[in-house]
Amino acid sequence: MKFIPVLLCTPLFFSIMSGSAVAEPPIKLATPPASLEKWYKPANKRQVWLHTMFKLRRQMQAIEEYSQQKDPTQLKKWIKQLDKDYNKIADMVPEWEKEIKPRLIPELEMFAKKGDYLRINRTLKMISRTCKDCHQAYQPVVTAIYRSPGYDNIKIKKADGSSHSFNDNMKALSKSLNRTLIALKDGQKKTAIEARHQLAEQLDNLGNSCNNCHKDDPYPRERILGKATKQKLASLEENIKQWQVKPSQELMGTLAVKVCARCHNTHRITSDLRNALLPPK
Ligand code: HEC
Ligand code: HEC
Ligand code: HEC
The missing domain is CATH 1.20.120 (Four Helix Bundle (Hemerythrin (Met), subunit A))
Known part of the structure; x- marks a missing residue:
């Protein structure tokens, strides 16, 4: 049997390894x-x-x-x-x-x-x-x-007509999310407004890529990036403009859970696992 070492760090890994009593990473999985x-x-x-x-x-x-x-x-x-x-x-x-x-x-x-x-x-x-x-x-x-599906071949179209990879979109989302939080904390209103705007735009671009896999089913996009999310983003804009820091921070937390984490729980966990098991690109 051939073995490859894999560094395991989320609960999923332990649940799939149930039965083998290995407690500490790195665990070896059979290829x-x-x-x-x-x-x-x-x-x-x-x-x-x-x-x-x-x-x-x-x-x-x-x-x-x-x-x-x-x-x-x-x-x-x-x-x-x-x-x-x-x-x-x-x-x-x-x-x-x-x-x-x-x-x-x-x-x-x-x-x-x-x-x-x-x-x-x-x-x-x-x-x-x-x-x-x-x-x-x-x-x-x-x-x-x-x-489990791969994300490498997906291209995300940006507002200016150019496109970037799925992973670049994720990095950009993470940047604008944290930029908004940093600006809220440090009293930089203009930056917070700009960063929120970028976040909303990047999520919109991401939303156009769901049909790569979900075809003509509108429900998955609606569930994570639909009306409820748009309302939260609009409410966030209002709150930042009126410099309501606490409610803004709370809305950011809700978005991180209901948009980012909710999507990661179905898509990213399997994707990370798949990437860890495949030979390096
Ligand atoms: C499609 C649903 C989806 C949504 C919505 C989503 N993500 Fe992701 N994210 C993924 C997937 C899938 C990956 C793994 C991509 C891969 O394997 O290339 C990922 C990976 C990432 C990564 C790791 C990128 C890297 O360097 O490898 C970060 C950071 C990230 N997401 C941040 C966010 C943030 C912040 C949000 C919310 C503002 C968000 N994501 C929303 C699906 C999503
Ligand atoms: C030599 C290896 C091997 C043997 C022997 C084997 N399987 Fe499998 N089986 C697999 C692998 C690998 C998968 C995972 C396939 C996947 O997820 O696409 C699997 C998946 C399955 C699944 C799907 C489980 C699910 O719900 O997704 C069933 C059912 C199954 N096997 C039944 C059997 C039965 C019944 C036997 C014996 C008569 C058997 N297998 C013998 C390798 C084997
Ligand atoms: C690379 C393929 C891929 C992409 C791109 C993708 N998904 Fe998924 N998604 C899946 C798979 C596979 C499942 C689990 C099986 C299923 O439900 O089809 C899933 C399940 C879901 C689910 C839970 C099941 C459901 O139908 O309600 C939601 C919600 C979802 N995706 C939303 C999204 C959103 C929003 C996007 C775009 C931002 C997206 N997905 C992009 C592959 C993908």
């Missing part, structure tokens, strides 16, 4: 074999690996249920399908051949023929063990690498 990439978008048209997994779970359930019902005809049918899909694991990712036990499937078939339902269940448990062992080692990492 999946490169051949897995072929079975995911964009290399593949579909998420083939994941859909094979869904089939396996359904097949295991069907076999368990028909074994309880003692139905040999259905059992035979589902065991055949499991045979096909379970073996696909090693066909798709040859490096993982040793993670599965294909010999258990003919045994299932034999017990089904004999009507030995007790042994069918025991064999199912042994197969399940192989599922669990691989999941424990690889599942969260694979989900983070192949099923």
Whole structure:
């Protein structure tokens, strides 16, 4: 197994590592074999690996249920399908051949023929063990690498017509947010007004990029950058103009939580994790 060291520092990392009793960073995570990439978008048209997994779970359930019902005809049918899909694991990712036990499937078939339902269940448990062992080692990492979106290719259009990267937009947001807070604290009204204006403009520009992923669904943008946020930004402008420092600071805090943190909780956590797992660019 190949390991890469990853510095872990948020609660998410600990929750995905549940089961392994490592308390302190850096924790080592197993990297999946490169051949897995072929079975995911964009290399593949579909998420083939994941859909094979869904089939396996359904097949295991069907076999368990028909074994309880003692139905040999259905059992035979589902065991055949499991045979096909379970073996696909090693066909798709040859490096993982040793993670599965294909010999258990003919045994299932034999017990089904004999009507030995007790042994069918025991064999199912042994197969399940192989599922669990691989999941424990690889599942969260694979989900983070192949099923969380990347932001590198997104271009954010600015008001002056030029554009910059998603990350540059984030850095700019952070600058104007903190510039506003510094100016509020230091009694610099003009700077506070300008910085708030920039913040609002940068958020507007960011809002035009949501459809890169959310397509024609208006709801995600509305949820984080919609009417409620626009009202808070307008109210902030009023408060700064009248030099109401405390209410302005409070509004800044609300915006940081309801705009920045709310979006980060769904988007940035997975993005940071994905970037930490992928080889450096
Ligand atoms: C789309 C929802 C979204 C919103 C709204 C948002 N962010 Fe982000 N932010 C992200 C994502 C995603 C990343 C990680 C980007 C990446 O991996 O390239 C990020 C990264 C960052 C970073 C790290 C940049 C770096 O140097 O790597 C900072 C700082 C940041 N955001 C600040 C803010 C601030 C401040 C606000 C609010 C004013 C905000 N963000 C609003 C999604 C968002
Ligand atoms: C050799 C490794 C390996 C084996 C063996 C394996 N899996 Fe998986 N499985 C994975 C990986 C990797 C993922 C994560 C895929 C993703 O998130 O896109 C996964 C994900 C899944 C999921 C999706 C979980 C979810 O809700 O997102 C299911 C269901 C599943 N596996 C079922 C099974 C069953 C049932 C077996 C045994 C019969 C099995 N797997 C055997 C590697 C394996
Ligand atoms: C690189 C892709 C990407 C971009 C760009 C992106 N999102 Fe998302 N967003 C996702 C994914 C993936 C999810 C989780 C699955 C889902 O709900 O589609 C999500 C979920 C959400 C959710 C929670 C689920 C929902 O539909 O209510 C909100 C809210 C949201 N995004 C807002 C935004 C906003 C606002 C922007 C632009 C500032 C944005 N997103 C930009 C990928 C993206």
